[in-house]
Amino acid sequence: MSQIVGQGRDSRWVALVVLCVGMLMIILDGTIVNVALPVIQADLDFTQSGLAWVINAYLIPFGGLLLLAGRVGDLVGRKRMFLGGIVVFTVASLLCGLATTQGLLVVARFVQGIGGAMAAAVILGMIVTMFPEKREQARAIAVFSFVAAAGGSIGLLAGGVLTEAISWHWIFFVNVPIGLVAFGLATRVVPGERGIGLRGGADVIGAVLVTAGLMIGVYTIVKAADHGWVSGHTLGFGALSVALLFGFVVRQATVAGPLLPLRILRDRNVAGANLIQVLMVAGMFGLFFLGALYLEKVLGYDPLRIGLAFLPVAVGIGGLSLGASARVNARFGERSVLIAALALVAAGLALFTRAPVDADYLVDVFPSVALMGIGAGLGFPAMMTIAMSDATKDDSGVASGLVNTTQQVGGALGLAVLATLSTSYTNGSIAEGAAPLQAMTGGFRLAFAVAAGLVMLAVLLAVIMLRQPKAASEELVPVPVPVG
Structure with a gap:
C-alpha cells in the first residue's frame, strides 16, 4: 500500500488508504463474527436459529439503508456521512464487546449495521470524485475492490485468532482503535464537498418500507422452525413482509425522488x-x-x-x-x-x-x-x-x-x-x-x-x-x- 501512496503528488492517495481502512473495518465485521459464533452461542445461550440474528441484525440494516445513506450523503456531503458512519459503527462495536445478554448484542449489532451503511454507501462515490481521470480512477477502484473482496475472508482468520487468544468480545473491541484512527485521519486528509442541500429530498419512507419488509421477512423465516412453515404466525408475518416490500416497489414507481429508480x-x-x-x-x-x-x-x-x-x-x-x-x-x-x-x-x-x-x-x-x-x-x-x-x-x-x-x-x-x-x-x-x-x-x-x-x-x-x-x-x- 505504501507504493500506492507514493504515486500521488497530493494527499488523494493517502485519503484513499484512509477510506479503505474504514471499508476494511466494516466489511471485515461482516464475517469476523462467524468463527466466534459457537463460543457466543455457548456464552449467551443462543439457540441455533436465534444465533442467526447475531449476523442478520447487522446485515439487514446494512443492506436496507445503503440506498438511503447514499442519497443523504449527496444531500449533506459525503465526508460528513462517512465520518458519522464511522462514529456510529465504532460506538456500536464497543457496545457489542460489552454485551452480556442476547438482547444487547443483537441491538448493538443492528446499530453497527446502521453505521456500516452510512460509511460504506459513500466511499465509492468519494473515490470517483477524488480521481476523475479514468486511469487513476481505475487504479483507485482496483485497490478499493481488493479491500472489499479480501476483507470478509480476512475476518474469518482474524476472528479465530482473537477469540482463541483473548475472547469473543475482542472481535468487536478491536474496531474501537481502528475507528478512532480512521476518524482522526479522515478529518485531516479526506477532501470534503458541499452537499446539494436537504431540499433535494430523501425517500425516508421507502427506506423504512424496504428495511422493515426485510427484517420481518428474516424474522418469519427464522421463527418458522418453532411455529411451522404453514402456521398462522409464519403465514401472517410472511404476508406482512411481502406487503411492505410491494409497497416499496409501488413507492419507487411513483415518488419523485426514488431510492431505486425502477428503470435501471x-x-x-x-x-x-x-x-x-x-x-x-x-x-x-x-x-x-x-x-x-x-x-x-x-x-x-x-x-x-x-x-x-x-x-x-x-x-x-x-x-x-x-x-x-x-x-x-x-x-x-x-x-x-x-x-x-x-x-x-x-x-x-x-x-x-x-x-x-x-x-x-x-x-x-x-x-x-x-x-x-x-x-x-x-x-x-x-x-x-x-x-x-x-x-x-x-x-x-x-x-x-x-x-x-x-x-x-x-x-x-x-x-x-x-x-x-x-x-x-x-x-x-x-x-x-x-x-x-x-x-x-x-x-x-x-x-x-x-x-x-x-x-x-x-x-x-x-x-x-x-x-x-x-x-x-x-x-x-x-x-x-x-x-x-
Whole structure:
C-alpha cells in the first residue's frame, strides 16, 4: 500500500488508504463474527436459529439503508456521512464487546449495521470524485475492490485468532482503535464537498418500507422452525413482509425522488447480475455460518482452527480479485468467467454435502473451501463489472448502491433460510431417535445441498439472462495496482 501512496503528488492517495481502512473495518465485521459464533452461542445461550440474528441484525440494516445513506450523503456531503458512519459503527462495536445478554448484542449489532451503511454507501462515490481521470480512477477502484473482496475472508482468520487468544468480545473491541484512527485521519486528509442541500429530498419512507419488509421477512423465516412453515404466525408475518416490500416497489414507481429508480432494472445485465449475486452470496454465507458450526460442534475445532480451516477462501479471494481476475476477464469475457466461477462455488458447496461425522480436513473440507475461494475470487469482480457495465452516468451511483444492497440482502435471507432448514431437520431427526451428532450433521448436509442448489440456479440465470458487456475489458475492468 505504501507504493500506492507514493504515486500521488497530493494527499488523494493517502485519503484513499484512509477510506479503505474504514471499508476494511466494516466489511471485515461482516464475517469476523462467524468463527466466534459457537463460543457466543455457548456464552449467551443462543439457540441455533436465534444465533442467526447475531449476523442478520447487522446485515439487514446494512443492506436496507445503503440506498438511503447514499442519497443523504449527496444531500449533506459525503465526508460528513462517512465520518458519522464511522462514529456510529465504532460506538456500536464497543457496545457489542460489552454485551452480556442476547438482547444487547443483537441491538448493538443492528446499530453497527446502521453505521456500516452510512460509511460504506459513500466511499465509492468519494473515490470517483477524488480521481476523475479514468486511469487513476481505475487504479483507485482496483485497490478499493481488493479491500472489499479480501476483507470478509480476512475476518474469518482474524476472528479465530482473537477469540482463541483473548475472547469473543475482542472481535468487536478491536474496531474501537481502528475507528478512532480512521476518524482522526479522515478529518485531516479526506477532501470534503458541499452537499446539494436537504431540499433535494430523501425517500425516508421507502427506506423504512424496504428495511422493515426485510427484517420481518428474516424474522418469519427464522421463527418458522418453532411455529411451522404453514402456521398462522409464519403465514401472517410472511404476508406482512411481502406487503411492505410491494409497497416499496409501488413507492419507487411513483415518488419523485426514488431510492431505486425502477428503470435501471429493465436492463438485463443489471437485473440479472444483482439477482445472481443474491443467490451466490446466500450460498456462501450458508457455508461460512453453518460450516463454522459444523467444524466446532461435530469435529471439535477451536476458533483458531476454524479460522485456519477457511484460510483457502481468503487466499483465493485475495489472490485472484486484485490482478488475475482482470486478466482472465479480458481474455475470456466477464460473462464466461462468471458462469465458470459460479460452477466452482456450487461444486464446493456440493462437496460439503458429503461431510461425515469423523471428517478429515484435507479430504472432506479443504477441496470445498478451495473451490469456493477460487470461484469467489474470479466471480465477484466479473459480476461487479457486468452489474455496472450498462449504467449511465446519472444512474451509476444507484447501480453501485444496488450491488451493495443485494449482497447484504442475499446474505441475510440465505442465512435465515439455511439455518432454519438445518435446525428443523436436526430437531426432527432427534425426535425420531437419531443420535444428536448424526442428526446435527444431517442438518448441515441439507443446508449445504440447498446452498449448492441456489448457486446452480444462479448459473442457469447467468446463462439465460446475461450478455457480455460491450468493451468491458478495456473500459471498466480496474487496472492492477502493485501492493507492497
